Amino acid sequence: xxxxLRWAKVVDREHFFIKGGKVHPxxxxxxxxxxxxxxxxxxxxxxxxxDGHGTFTEQWRxxxxxxxxxxxxxxxxxxxxxxNHIERLEDEVSDLNxxxxxxxxxxxxxxxxxxxxxxxxxxxxxxxxxxxxxx
Numbered sequence: 001x002x003x004x005l006r007w008a009k010v011v012d013r014e015h016f017f018i019k020g021g022k023v024h025p026x027x028x029x030x031x032x033x034x035x036x037x038x039x040x041x042x043x044x045x046x047x048x049x050x051d052g053h054g055t056f057t058e059q060w061r062x063x064x065x066x067x068x069x070x071x072x073x074x075x076x077x078x079x080x081x082x083x084n085h086i087e088r089l090e091d092e093v094s095d096l097n098x099x100x101x102x103x104x105x106x107x108x109x110x111x112x113x114x115x116x117x118x119x120x121x122x123x124x125x126x127x128x129x130x131x132x133x134x135x
Contacts, residue, residue: 002111003052003080003087010107010121013042013092029121036101036125042094045073045107050086055079056111058089062096065104071096078111101125 010029019027023046033040045060058078062071073091080087103122108115 002116003049003056003078005109005117006048006050006086008045008047008107008109008117008119010045010119011043013044016044029119031105031121031123032126033098033101033123034126037097037099040096040098040123042092045091045093046089047109048086048088049078049080051083052080053083057113058109058111060107060109062093063106063108064098065102070098098123
């Protein structure tokens, strides 16, 4: 039996830290773009795995509403020490280009090359422009 995704959030980095830098029930998934098409602001993919025991290879990808693969993570070894252990992970994504905002983007999670979960999230156009990050 494999691990189970307990929760996942895809959230704008700035919004995450303004809201306290912790995952909590009121933290909504949301990614922000200044203009369409455009590059989205840096965002975080936060998640927790449990209910398994052993080592798994985790990988995830971002899909557009039309199912196009926009981003794929690097595979990562995930070790869950016991059935009660919760493994919390986070990744940061920057420089992701999108064609348009929408409510039905998805992050697809895989363990050992098998799809195990999909989580939807919106990409919205920001209400005001924010300064671009230095590269």
